[in-house]
Each structure stands twice: as structure tokens, then as C-alpha cells.
Amino acid sequence: MIEKDDAAKVQFNVYLPSALVKQIKHAAIDEGTSLSALVEKIMRAYVEGDQ
Known part of the structure; x- marks a missing residue:
């Protein structure tokens, strides 16, 4: 479920192979x-547990 405050997008940096x-x-x-x-x-x- 998306809450109202979650609608804004933010940058999220990760390091992957x-x-x-x-x-x-x-x-x-x-x-x-x-x-x-x-x-x-x-x-x-x-x-959400749908892996």
C-alpha cells in the first residue's frame, strides 16, 4: 500500500555487481x-512478501 507521504520519489543509491x-x-x-x-x-x- 502506498501512503500519501510515499508518493514523492527520492534517489536511493546502492552498489551492485x-x-x-x-x-x-x-x-x-x-x-x-x-x-x-x-x-x-x-x-x-x-x-510485501511476494518473492
Whole structure:
């Protein structure tokens, strides 16, 4: 669930293996979405227990 205060986007930097970054960038292209949108989708699924 998105709360009203969560609607604003903030930058969140993480360090990941370059091969993983390359894979997730390609996955975003394949899905026709942005990298940020795909990472948000994956992270929401994780915290909501839909791994």
C-alpha cells in the first residue's frame, strides 16, 4: 500500500555487481519500462512478501 507521504520519489543509491545491473537494465528494456519502475516493482514485491 502506498501512503500519501510515499508518493514523492527520492534517489536511493546502492552498489551492485555490474553483471546484475546489466541484467536488470536489459529486463527493463524487455518489459518496456524504466529501470526505476522495474526496481520499484521488484522491491515492492519483496517487502510485501511476494518473492
